Amino acid sequence: MSCGSVYTRTSSHTCFEAKLRPMDDSDYLRLLTIQAEQANAFLSNARKWERERWVCQRLLQGLNISYHTQDFTQPDQEPPDVLFRDARFEVFFVLDEGRRLSDEWRDELQRRRNAYSLSQLVRREARPKRIPASKLLQRLGPTLHKKATNYRERDIDLGQLDIIAFSSLKREVLDLNSHFPPPTEYLRMGWRSLSLVGPTFARVLFAQPDAPDFLRGNLGRSIIFDVGISL
Numbered sequence: 512m513s514c515g516s517v518y519t520r521t522s523s524h525t526c527f528e529a530k531l532r533p534m535d536d537s538d539y540l541r542l543l544t545i546q547a548e549q550a551n552a553f554l555s556n557a558r559k560w561e562r563e564r565w566v567c568q569r570l571l572q573g574l575n576i577s578y579h580t581q582d583f584t585q586p587d588q589e590p591p592d593v594l595f596r597d598a599r600f601e602v603f604f605v606l607d608e609g610r611r612l613s614d615e616w617r618d619e620l621q622r623r624r625n626a627y628s629l630s631q632l633v634r635r636e637a638r639p640k641r642i643p644a645s646k647l648l649q650r651l652g653p654t655l656h657k658k659a660t661n662y663r664e665r666d667i668d669l670g671q672l673d674i675i676a677f678s679s680l681k682r683e684v685l686d687l688n689s690h691f692p693p694p695t696e697y698l699r700m701g702w703r704s705l706s707l708v709g710p711t712f713a714r715v716l717f718a719q720p721d722a723p724d725f726l727r728g729n730l731g732r733s734i735i736f737d738v739g740i741s742l
Contacts (some may be wrong), residue, residue, distance in 0.1 A: 536628050541652040543632070547620035554612050560585050561590040566677045570706055571595075573713030573734040576725050589673055590662065598673050598723045599703075601658070605650050605678045612679070639682055643689035648716075649699065651676050651707070659700045668702040673722065678709040685709055687735065691716070711736050 514683065552558065564583050571578050584594040591599035626632050655674070662669055678685070694716045698707055704718040704726045713734045718726040 512520070539629055539634075540626055544623045547623050551620055552618060560592065563600070566602045566675055566708060567593050567595055567598075567600050569677070569705060570675055570708050571725075572711050573708065573724060573736060574715075590667060592642045596723060596725075598726070599671055600675055601656070601672045602675045602677065603654050605647075605654070605676050605680065607680055607682045610681065615712065639680070639684040642683045643686050644691040645689070647678060647680075647683075647685050647707075648692065648694060648697075650678070650680075651705075655697055655702075655705075659702075670703050670719070671720075672702055673704040674702050674704070674728065675706045675708060678707065685712065687712060687733070690734070691731075709722045711713070 556561070565585065568578065578595070582595055586592075586594055586599075590601045592602045593600040604612070623632065654676070658674075659669060662672075692713065694705060698717050701703075704722040705716045706726065707714050707716055713736070714732065715726050715729045716731075718730050720727075
């Protein structure tokens with residue numbers, strides 16, 4: 512068997528590439544463009560449930576709960592968004608005011624497609640402001656109040672829903688050394704549990720006695736991820 516000029520034969524008749532071409536700007540630009548295309552696809556309406564499932568998986572990773580993809584089910588009717596064991600997860604994203612992830616990544620994709628060199632993609636970003644946990648919790652308020660009002664009007668029992676808020680802030684970042692105050696206001700709304708997940712952390716803020724055991728067993732613990740992931 513002939514392997515051609517760029518391959519060499521080993522004693523086991525396996526072909527290996529003898530010489531790899533170093534990556535240049537065009538190679539990196541191609542990879543960055545592919546990444547942006549994948550992000551746009553992930554943020555599409557067609558993959559809404561996949562995003563919500565990913566947030567649930569991120570929380571479970573932080574809590575060290577094993578799972579398989581087939582363990583997650585999409586309910587016939589929302590809420591909840593995702594079913595996992597005895598959990599009924601309702602997911603929402605916390606963003607900076609005025610930010611839309613889909614618009615942001617659509618613009619970024621166009622920027623990468625139009626670039627001829629990596630230097631064209633370099634831009635200065637303001638350093639995110641470090642905020643205490645109390646301020647981050649306040650960011651959850653508008654969406655939680657809106658959902659609570661909407662679901663009550665539809666006679667949906669809030670006590671059967673496990674909320675996960677995914678913080679994807681760009682202009683602010685949680686001070687991981689700050690204290691989390693009791694989320695009394697949200698507890699009184701009647702949710703069964705409330706968890707907060709960010710690029711680098713996860714925390715179960717509260718869990719009622721009838722909430723899933725894996726949530727109640729991790730109540731009040733801040734878990735730091737080894738690798739941060741954001742959208």
